[in-house]
């Protein structure tokens with residue numbers, strides 16, 4: 001499994017299962033380290049939403065196929081992939097919630113200038 005967190009400007013984030021493909025519980029996320037706070041946060045939220053999709057079982061990788069709610073989407077183009085559409089929507093929703101957190105919004109990222 002290998003997701004690319006494509007935003008308009010390019011690939012900013014990745015998530016993959018570190019343990020197994022079918023019912024993964026151990027994930028690794030990479031986020032580009034030269035993003036501003038908004039892009040960094042949205043990218044991380046986007047990748048975390050993919051973790052949620054996997055843990056909930058909506059998104060599965062089985063025998064080299066990618067299944068969304070049991071339907072094979074291995075051949076579906078990136079922009080049409082339902083898990084990507086959902087994750088792109090949720091990164092905005094969750095980012096709005098993040099902005100509404102009381103300040104200071106502590107976000108543990110040493111790469112972001114405070």
Ligand SMILES: [Zn+2]
Nearest residue numbers: 004005084087
């Ligand atoms: Zn994605």
